[in-house]
Amino acid sequence: MEIIDISFEKLVDWARTPEYETKGAAGCDISIALQEEAVLYPHEVHAYPTGFAIKIPDGYEAQIRSRAGMVKKGIAVANAPGTIDSEHRGEVVLLLVNISDKPVKLFPGQKVAQMVFHPVVKANFVE
Secondary structure: OOOOOOEEEEOOOOOOOOEOOOOOOOOEEEEOOOOOOEEEOOOOEEEEEEEEEEEOOOOEEEEEEEOHHHHHHOEEEOOOOEEEOOOOOOEEEEEEEEOOOOOEEEOOOOEEEEEEEEEOOOOOOOO
8 A cells, every 4th residue: 555645734723634434445534614514405516615725746636536424315526536636726625416305414524525546647649
C-alpha cells in the first residue's frame, strides 16, 4: 500500500479532518461542515461545504464517491465519482442528491461521502 502526503487546511473551526474508518478502507470519510441541520428534498441536488481545502501532489487525483450507508438513506454524490485534480485550489465541495422520495435530514459533521486517491495515467492519442 502506498501512502501519500496531502496538504490539508481547515477553512472553518467546525470542519472535520477526513478519516479512514478502518485499517483496510480504501476511501476516507468526508463530513459536511454545517452549523445546523439541513434538509435535502426528494430529487433535489445541492452543494454542501466540507470546510476544508486540500492540495494533491502532482500525478495524483482524488475521487469523491458515495458512502453505502448514506445511499441506503437516499443520499448519493450527484457526480460520482467526482474528480479533484492536483491543480484544484479552494474548498472541497460535495454535490449531493436525494435519490429517495422522502426528505432526508443532514446533520452538522455528518459523514456523507468518501474520498479515494489514485495515481493519474495520461494517454497519448495516436492516429
